[in-house]
Amino acid sequence: MAEVSYGKIVRDGLWHNNQALVALLGLCPLLAVTNTAINALGLGLATLSVLLLSNVTVSLIRNWVRPEIRLPVFVVVIAAFVTAVELVMKAYFHELHKVLGIFIALIVTNCVIIGRAEAFASRHGPALALFDGLMMGAGFALVLLVLGAIRELVGQGTLLAGAHMMFGGDADLTIRVFGDGDGFLLALLPPGAFIALGLLVAGKNLIDRRQAAAAAAARAAGVPVGQPG
Amino acid sequence: MARPLTAKFPIAVAGLLLGLFSVAGAGLVAVTHVATKDRIAHNERQALLDRLAVLVPAQQVTNDMATDRIQVSDPDRLGSDRTTVYRARAGDAPVAVILSPVVPDGYAGPMNLLVAVLRDGSLGGVRVVSHHETPGLGDKIEEAKSDWILGFAGKSLDNPSPAGWKVKRDGGEFDQFTGATVTPRAVVKAVKNALLYAREKGEALYAPADSVQARALGGSTG
Numbered sequence: 001m002a003e004v005s006y007g008k009i010v011r012d013g014l015w016h017n018n019q020a021l022v023a024l025l026g027l028c029p030l031l032a033v034t035n036t037a038i039n040a041l042g043l044g045l046a047t048l049s050v051l052l053l054s055n056v057t058v059s060l061i062r063n064w065v066r067p068e069i070r071l072p073v074f075v076v077v078i079a080a081f082v083t084a085v086e087l088v089m090k091a092y093f094h095e096l097h098k099v100l101g102i103f104i105a106l107i108v109t110n111c112v113i114i115g116r117a118e119a120f121a122s123r124h125g126p127a128l129a130l131f132d133g134l135m136m137g138a139g140f141a142l143v144l145l146v147l148g149a150i151r152e153l154v155g156q157g158t159l160l161a162g163a164h165m166m167f168g169g170d171a172d173l174t175i176r177v178f179g180d181g182d183g184f185l186l187a188l189l190p191p192g193a194f195i196a197l198g199l200l201v202a203g204k205n206l207i208d209r210r211q212a213a214a215a216a217a218a219r220a221a222g223v224p225v226g227q228p229g
Numbered sequence: 230m231a232r233p234l235t236a237k238f239p240i241a242v243a244g245l246l247l248g249l250f251s252v253a254g255a256g257l258v259a260v261t262h263v264a265t266k267d268r269i270a271h272n273e274r275q276a277l278l279d280r281l282a283v284l285v286p287a288q289q290v291t292n293d294m295a296t297d298r299i300q301v302s303d304p305d306r307l308g309s310d311r312t313t314v315y316r317a318r319a320g321d322a323p324v325a326v327i328l329s330p331v332v333p334d335g336y337a338g339p340m341n342l343l344v345a346v347l348r349d350g351s352l353g354g355v356r357v358v359s360h361h362e363t364p365g366l367g368d369k370i371e372e373a374k375s376d377w378i379l380g381f382a383g384k385s386l387d388n389p390s391p392a393g394w395k396v397k398r399d400g401g402e403f404d405q406f407t408g409a410t411v412t413p414r415a416v417v418k419a420v421k422n423a424l425l426y427a428r429e430k431g432e433a434l435y436a437p438a439d440s441v442q443a444r445a446l447g448g449s450t451g
Contacts, residue, residue: 061250064246065246065250066239066242066243066246068239068243069243069244069246069247072247073246073247073250076247076250076251076254077250077254079254080253080254080255080257080258081257083258083261084257084258084261087258087261087262087265087269088261088265090265090269090272091265091268091269091272092268094269094272094273094275094276095276098276182365185364185365188364188365189364
């Protein structure tokens with residue numbers, strides 16, 4: 001296996017191989033729970049936790065799992081961690097758990113997790129696997145958060161509504177940006193989520209293209225180009 | 230040495246390994262379950278109490294509404310075979326009953342309500358616990374989305390009269406929502422039925438859970 005650098009993992013996880021915007025995995029929770037920023041953050045952090053735990057575990061057991069049974073074993077590992085995370089959320093973030101509902105359990109089906117287990121964690125040591133889980137999870141969670149913020153802003157004119165569900169008791173960080181709660185309803189429904197995600201993907205591609213053009217222009221002008229990627 | 234065991238019986242070994250991992254996974258879940266179950270039970274109880282407390286004048290209530298409850302059975306009036314009725318008391322004096330009827334004819338399926346009926350027959354309040362109504366239209370029955378549901382507080386079968394317990398479009402006195410009539414119509418009907426049930430049963434709803442009266446309310450299934 002080629003040695004991977006920590007820097008590459010960071011760049012890949014957050015941008016070049018962002019699991020939500022590039023690999024386009026885990027779209028079911030992405031579209032369903034990003035109607036507010038807090039919901040999105042909650043599920044993003046839950047997914048990140050599971051990804052971390054699963055990556056480390058898969059990496060630790062990678063020499064003992066026979067190839068024929070590796071996928072069922074990965075699923076057992078992931079399902080066990082998702083159940084544990086769900087119970088912890090029920091105990092410590094009860095209201096958020098109620099709001100997110102079935103989508104916490106559905107983290108098991110999130111292809112990001114089994115994808116990273118198969119593509120990375122089963123082929124690298126625990127330290128790298130942990131870092132990969134952290135970066136891929138962070139990239140995914142960030143996209144969830146941005147999407148949630150956009151949809152909440154456009155759909156109901158607030159930001160961080162429901163913050164008490166994550167930060168306890170009386171935290172009311174709700175920023176009312178405009179209107180009285182009635183925004184552009186489409187943003188709160190699944191079609192609006194699809195459209196918003198499409199716009200995010202388009203935006204990322206635009207930035208990439210501009211960067212590539214700038215690098216090509218610099219090369220043509222004979223100016224030394226910085227570290228690629 | 231001959232081929233190691235793992236090469237001679239690959240399937241058996243694979244099966245054994247899978248079994249071991251499954252046991253480990255189940256073990257993790259079991260440990261987490263035990264470690265969290267008290268806190269979870271506490272959270273659920275607290276969530277229920279919070280929901281009940283908004284519907285009755287909470288400063289008067291001295292009993293534990295979450296445990297002082299009975300199961301009743303009246304599918305026609307309360308929408309399901311078994312309905313929980315919570316009781317609020319101030320010392321020995323009854324304060325209110327909180328019924329949890331099901332609205333059977335919502336636009337997108339059944340909805341769960343909490344309806345608090347005070348001793349004098351008037352409503353302490355109504356809240357929707359769960360529903361599947363259309364976002365932006367029927368979901369205005371949620372307290373967070375509009376004040377409509379708060380308008381039930383203080384109403385009774387005399388205010389308005391039974392004929393007035395419909396949405397305005399049907400000739401009654403309750404507002405409907407622009408673009409969504411089925412949802413408010415169903416909720417108004419369910420609240421009216423709950424009031425009729427409470428009036429019919431009267432003081433029996435406050436009877437202790439192990440009394441003959443309470444058991445009679447539960448129907449033949451007890």
